[in-house]
Amino acid sequence: MAIDITDGVRSIGAAAVRQLLPARPRLLALGEPTHGEEALLHLRNDLFRQLVEEEGYRTITLETDCMAGLVVDDHVGSDGTTSGTGPGTGTGSGTGTAPGAGTLDEVMERGFSHGWGAFAANRELVRWMRAHNEGRPASDRVRFAGFDGPLEITHAASPRQALTALHGYLAARVDADLLPCTAETLDRLLGTDDRWTEPAAMTDxxxxxxxxxxxxxxxxxxxxxxxxxxAQAPYPITRTSREDLDRARLYGRTATGLLRYHHAMADPSPARMTRLCMLRDLMMARNLLALAARGPVLVHAHNSHLQREKSSMRMWQGPVEWWSAGALVSAELGEEYAFLATALGTIRHRGVDVPPADTLEGLLYALPEDGCLLDTARLATALDGTPPAPRVSSWFGYAPFDAAHLAGSDGLVFVKDLPRGPASV
Incomplete structure (x- = not known):
């Protein structure tokens, strides 16, 4: 296949991203086609550092539990004005002093879900964010957030943490007669947490x-x-911090989202898994939109959660399709959302060898660069009339990039050979 795809190839960096996009988007998302590869996380770190320092991004959010992420945010240095209601509350003064609470070891253990706290590159990111924020005023600090729900592959969390934190926030600020229930009533209805986290409920x-x-x-x-x-929003704004109100809204989104997700887990219909995937990405999208409301955000997650096209997955009960968080956010923000997908050549330690020459990854593998950023519009033009063959991964954990999705991406990061990373710590 004699196709010239060299036009629009750039080195991976903030300058290349700036040239690629017409303006700085409010949400700039970087996807990955597989999880758990340190090399991709280090690439993310390098690019995100540059975008923070050169383009003014002030929030970094990852595909991890939004509630646990508050622990990381406090450690790297939130504005320090949280009042102590709920998890992840800050300890600083908001005046540009040292960042917040917890040792790095504690934060990596408690602040990440899905085992992400064990990865060296994530640890490096948290360490860099805290050092970057040292001595800076609150308005110039880089914030951390998780944007996934408190969900794992095997189960969903109890709504207790989010629901009781929301109730506690309101109980401290409004007349008790306005509350729909007491804390004791919530505790009785919630029961033990293990009734919510029952692993067997995922398949039964x-x-x-x-x-x-x-x-x-x-x-x-x-x-x-x-x-x-x-209904009480004007009161917190005038009497407490905007930070407290934002966290209370996070508690509300998480509580209602989890209860909706648990309701769907009990659904016996064939649409059950589609509905669960849909509801998870809806939670992600609402968290991303809330983060975007406070300023420019850098996002990192799997391509399937960030793409503008429908996502799909084959599960034990068959294939499922749903609109991803990226598709939902793009529908809301338009050009204020930008998505850079990532494609790979080889992951030899996972059995993924050199891609066939007639696939998109095969064409990219012939480029001399070890890694590059491509203009997807120019790439699509070069491929016009010659659609590449689909690549089939020999390893279930890697999802090859679909060439049909080029039009829905603002750029494509290509990494030629993914090395085996160091052991997680």
Whole structure:
């Protein structure tokens, strides 16, 4: 296949991203086609550092638990004005003193889900963010956030943490008569956390507590608490910090999202897994939009969560399709959302060898660069009339880039050979 794809090839860096995009987007997302490869995380770190320092991005958010992420944010240095309601509360003064609480070891253990805290590159990122923020005023610090829900492949978290934090925030600020229930009522309805986190419920809807009488009542109460929070919004702005209000809204999104997700886990219909995937990405999208409301954000996650096209996956009950968080955010923000996908040549330690020459990755593998950033519009033009063959991965953990998605990407990062990374720490 004699196709010239060299036009629009750039080195990976902030300058190349700046040349690629017409303006700085509010949300700039970098995807990855596989999880757990240190080399990709180090590439992310290098690019994100440059974008923070040269382009003014002030939030970095990863595909990790949004509630646990508050622990990391406090450590690297939030504005320090949180009042102590709920998890992850800050300890600083907001005046440009040292960043916040917790040792690095504690933060890596408690501040990440999915095992991401064990990766050396994530540890390096947190260490750099804290050092970067040292001595800076709150307005110039880089914030950290998780944008995934408190969800794992095997189970979903209990809504207790988010629901009780939201109730505690409101109880400290409004007349008790306005609260839809007491903390004791919430505790009784929630019961033990293991009834929510039952691993068997992921594959057996009858084992889920999501449609119990208590869960139905909790969904109503959570909705009432969020409505009360919205109705009281002018009070917190004038009497407490914007930071507190933003965290309370996060608690509300997480509580209602988790209860909705548990309800879907109890669904016996064939649409069950599609609905679960859809609801997870909806939680992600709402968190991303909330982060974007406070300033420019850098996002890192799997390509499938950030692409503008529908995502798909084959699961034990068959194939499922859903709109990703990126598609939902793009529909809301338009040109204020930009997505750089990542494609790979080889992952030899995973059995992924040199791609066939007639695939998109095969064409890119013939380039002399070990890694590059490509203009997807120019690449699509070069390929016009000659669609590449689809690449089939020999390893289930790697999803090859679909050439049909070029039009939905603002750029394509290509890494030729992915080395085996150092052991996670």
């Amino acid at each position: 809807p009858t084992r889920s507590a999501g449609r119990s009488a208590e869960a139905r009542e909790l969904r109503l109460l959570a909705d009432d608490l969020v409505a009360l929070l919205d």
